[in-house]
Amino acid sequence: AQTVTQSQPEMSVQEAETVTLSCTYDTSENNYYLFWYKQPPSRQMILVIRQEAYKQQNATENRFSVNFQKAAKSFSLKISDSQLGDTAMYFCAFMKPIMWGAQKLVFGQGTRLTINP
Amino acid sequence: EAQVTQNPRYLITVTGKKLTVTCSQNMNHEYMSWYRQDPGLGLRQIYYSMNVEVTDKGDVPEGYKVSRKEKRNFPLILESPSPNQTSLYFCASSRREGVYEQYFGPGTRLTVT
Numbered sequence: 502a503q504t505v506t507q508s509q510p511e512m513s514v515q516e517a518e519t520v521t522l523s524c525t526y527d528t529s530e531n532n533y534y535l536f537w538y539k540q541p542p543s544r545q546m547i548l549v550i551r552q553e554a555y556k557q558q559n560a561t562e563n564r565f566s567v568n569f570q571k572a573a574k575s576f577s578l579k580i581s582d583s584q585l586g587d588t589a590m591y592f593c594a595f596m597k598p599i600m601w602g603a604q605k606l607v608f609g610q611g612t613r614l615t616i617n618p
Numbered sequence: 619e620a621q622v623t624q625n626p627r628y629l630i631t632v633t634g635k636k637l638t639v640t641c642s643q644n645m646n647h648e649y650m651s652w653y654r655q656d657p658g659l660g661l662r663q664i665y666y667s668m669n670v671e672v673t674d675k676g677d678v679p680e681g682y683k684v685s686r687k688e689k690r691n692f693p694l695i696l697e698s699p700s701p702n703q704t705s706l707y708f709c710a711s712s713r714r715e716g717v718y719e720q721y722f723g724p725g726t727r728l729t730v731t
Contacts, residue, residue: 505660546661546708546722592660604649604712605676606720608660 503528505595507609514583515617521568522578522612524593530554533597535569535576536606540590549591552576580614588616620645622723624709630729631699639694639726641709647721648714650692651676652684655706655725664707667692668714699730 504527514520526535537549552560552569559567564581580587593609622643631637643650651666653676663676667686681703683695692711696703709723 507660510658544706544725546710546725548719551719594661604651604720605663605666606651606653606661606710608653608662610658610660 503530503595503597503607505593505607505609507591507593507612509612510610511613511615513615513617516583516585518583519579519581520583520614522580522591522593522614524576524578524609526574526576526593526595526607528574528595528597530597533595535567536594536596537565537567537576537578538592538594538608539587540592540611541586541588546592550578583616585616585618587614589614620721622709622711622721624707624723624726626726627724628727630731632731633700634698637696637699637728639696639707639709639728641692641694641723642690643692643709643711643721644690645711645721646689647711648689649720650686650709650711651720652682652692652694653708653710654678655708661708664694696728699728701730704728704730 506525533554535552539547539549550562566579568577590611590613592611595607625640648669652664653661655661662678665684667673707726710720712720
């Protein structure tokens with residue numbers, strides 16, 4: 502069974518700083534997807550970034566980028582020029598497509614990120 | 619607007635009183651799923667459905683039931699709720715193929731006393 506581990510329960514940085522959130526996962530699969538979701542105080546789950554395992558190039562979305570190390574099974578999220586609105590819980594998630602269209606997201610425990618003014 | 623809706627958003631109930639949390643999506647997605655979120659555990663999958671009349675257990679299905687009679691709706695049923703089912707519940711939907719992005723509902727905070 503796949504597992505996802507986020508080893509940093511909480512992090513705190515100053516506004517405009519760069520912060521990196523760690524995520525490791527365990528799988529024997531070769532084809533899978535990795536995600537970072539943001540959950541602000543509103544509780545809404547918001548997709549931040551997605552990485553396909555077969556792609557070697559790291560995904561980027563504006564200030565958000567990932568460092569995907571497939572051999573090390575590591576998938577960290579870097580937030581550049583952090584903003585107060587980035588304050589949220591961040592979840593790393595692993596997804597393996599299963600036959601007949603079934604999908605299963607396996608989530609990490611979450612990292613609570615606080616951006617201080 | 620493409621969205622997943624859940625009702626109710628908040629619910630306080632007593633042990634043993636049957637309840638249903640509704641979930642509806644307007645994106646014609648084949649795949650729908652229920653998760654529960656607990657502190658320190660992240661989100662865990664309860665049940666999922668690949669299409670109408672096709673459902674299967676996730677990682678924590680005990681104490682829950684689901685049905686998928688229409689493509690857009692995927693209700694979660696707690697026939698005899700217990701305090702250990704106090705949690706934050708999310709419904710999600712996605713296309714069966716392609717991008718694999720799951721769209722989440724706003725969440726339902728359930729308290730069982």
